[in-house]
Amino acid sequence: MTTKELLKHVLQGFLVLVGDYRGSHAEMAGYVNKKTGQAIQYVRGIHVVECFFYDRVDRVLLYE
Numbered sequence: 001m002t003t004k005e006l007l008k009h010v011l012q013g014f015l016v017l018v019g020d021y022r023g024s025h026a027e028m029a030g031y032v033n034k035k036t037g038q039a040i041q042y043v044r045g046i047h048v049v050e051c052f053f054y055d056r057v058d059r060v061l062l063y064e
Contacts (some may be wrong), residue, residue, distance in 0.1 A: 019057070022048040 032042035045064035050057055 020050040
């Protein structure tokens, strides 16, 4: 991948540049469908990263 292609993906929102990766974990999540009453469960991945925004460092949670 060239620099131009990488920049294109970042600007389109397909890639996120991360300042510091802190870790990941998976958890079970779910909800109840109000129309059918059926419980829906799924696995959610959570990634913790730290990014530098202007003059401060901020923690960001990314859900997958």
